[in-house]
Amino acid sequence: MSQAHQQELDTTVETPLHRAPAECKVAATIVFVVAVALVPRGDLVWPYAVDAAILLAVAAFARVDPRMLGARLLFELPFVLFVLVLPFVAEDGWWLAFGIVAKATLAVLATGVLAWTTPPAEILRGAERLGLPRQLVAIAGFAIRYLQVIGDELRRMRLARVQRGDTARWLWQSSAATRGFGALAVRTLERGERVHTAMLARGYGGRMPALQLAPSASPLAWMVAAILPAAAIAVLVVARL
Amino acid sequence: MHIPEGFLTGEAAAVGAVTAALGVGICLRGARRHARERDLPIAGLAAAFFVVGEAPFIPVTIGTNAHLLGGALAVALLGPYLGALTITTVCLIQALVFGSGGITTLGATITVLALVPAFVGYPALLALRKPLPLPVAGGITAGLCVLLSAAVFVAFMTLGADSGIDRGTFAGVTFGAYAVVALIEGVITALLLRALLSLRPDLVRARRRPVPA
Structure with a gap:
């Protein structure tokens, strides 16, 4: 990975x-x-x-x-x-x-x-070798791989907001933050679609190749x-x- | 609401584990049947999004942190089965990698955070979206889910606790705090759903379902 x-x-x-x-x-x-x-x-x-x-x-x-x-x-x-x-x-x-x-x-x-x-x-x-179901392993695999990417994106958006003078402290000041969060949600899900397209382009046939290269x-x-x-x-x- | 280690008695943890195993089993089977294969990467990215979204802990009152629980949003986006599996994965990652929430309490955590939205929230969402616009319905569902989750949480916490915890006081404290969380969760869920519907309505699974006549 x-x-x-x-x-x-x-x-x-x-x-x-x-x-x-x-x-x-x-x-x-x-x-x-x-x-x-x-x-x-x-x-x-x-x-x-x-x-x-x-x-x-x-x-x-x-x-x-x-x-x-x-x-x-x-x-x-x-x-x-x-x-x-x-x-x-x-x-x-x-x-x-x-x-x-x-x-x-x-x-x-x-x-x-x-x-x-x-x-x-x-x-x-x-966890997979200990018997975690395959779908959960697949979801967790994507999640762990893209955690840093999405976290960085959130940080960049927050920085951009602060640079433009948005220093929200209270819930009723948070409209820019929530709008940014919404944009992040859209970008994240679209990234998921692109990831799937990229997987298909690399010959993905409905099953992830075995992760287990190391011997048990x-x-x-x-x-x-x-x-x-x-x-x-x-x-x-x-x-x- | 990731329940830390030691909060639950053995009985409560066991009940939570059995409930979670059954519920997640149903979701695994359902997702195998209903989810499209291309939904898996989207579910994974959504899980990453929820983990990131849970990071900023905003204290509301003592012991309660406002952050996106995301259960209602997940089932609205991905359907009840895949949505519940996504939140289950988030709970697993939080417990095993980030140390947020205990391992023996994982069953109860999954029941509260993933199964309540899937098995109560999703039907409620489908019923509410008939008279209401989808973001509003989603927001109300999210608030309901948080309150119901808080109720299940109180039940878990007092189950088998024989040391005389005053249930009334405890329930009062919990509900008082989670009423605020429910409000915030509802507003955030509604705003996120509105943003998604305006840009990419096809990504919202609850919208693909025809409105029941």
């Missing part, structure tokens, strides 16, 4: 975790997050601490840029504010809120490590990838006892 549209993930770091098969990493992330999510509610701190330590060890091994994880946590912030309502509407609300924030944070960090070690196209390939993961890779979720499951079992 084209790498040109994935500038933000260009990185000079490469660790064994980056080279590991994508399906192992996707499966390990999902099982880890599920294991964390199943930690029972109540006044428990240590399961989250142990899971966080394991995850941070993996992150250190992959030499994850802390700034990148920090940016992801900022993304989570609005939800944390929402959780702070809970202590006022539920009994035992503080522990409830703590559990939710801990689980959400660990999930955000885990997918952060996945995104750091695996380009989006590879994540998609891993070896049993050894699966075993190594199982370490992280296995540790989380062990923590979960002990916490549930």
Whole structure:
């Protein structure tokens, strides 16, 4: 898949975790997050601490840029504010809120490590090998390939608007912004049509060629990838006892 | 409304997963039958558009961000099946690549964001467009979808939560916030539909369907 549209993930770091098969990493992330999510509610701190330590060890091994994880946590912030309502509407609300924030944070960090070690196209390939339906893979493939293009287009339109003196702050000032958004919608869908025409011109016959050039993961890779979720499951079992 | 990890009890997450699996299964089958093959790239680009459109988080009140949810717009543009699959894909990408929304809660997220517009919003849109112009009908549908999604969201959040969350307060807070979101969503959907209809009416699938007599 084209790498040109994935500038933000260009990185000079490469660790064994980056080279590991994508399906192992996707499966390990999902099982880890599920294991964390199943930690029972109540006044428990240590399961989250142990899971966080394991995850941070993996992150250190992959030499994850802390700034990148920090940016992801900022993304989570609005939800944390929402959780702070809970202590006022539920009994035992503080522990409830703590559990939710801990689980959400660990999930955000885990997918952060996945995104750091695996380009989006590879994540998609891993999900396909794990049995994601073909139509969803096709839609997601187009989406991931053109995300950067459309994001850049939106940025250019916003810049052009600001340069012409449009500095809308409030909803009722947003007519130029929404009109631009409408133009972007039209351009995006027309781009979809052109993409399809281009595919036909290159001999597309109703089926995407197989994405899977790399051989599927070896049993050894699966075993190594199982370490992280296995540790989380062990923590979960002990916490549930 | 991408539900973060840990918000739902195990029961609620399981119910969401089963609902989503059934609904997405129906949509996959329906899309295989009804969607034209050339719609797939358009659906993919639309998914990218929705991911980009979701990026600017405008805080409305505490814990609520206004951005295009896009469910009603997607089903109006691409039909109920492909539209729901598009939003499902958006949820998958948000959860796996961008870390917005949890993985165990993905089923509930997909139910709220993709299946409500497909199975309730689309019939409502077809019914509303008979007396009303399509952008207005789309806007009203979008607002309805957001409110209904908020209701389903409240149901998921309180399902199996035995720790005595005050349902009334919680529902009040959620609906109060989402009333604003519904208004914004309705206006944006109507404006986008109007823009599309004026430039490329053939891209709007709900328009291709003959108005039921």
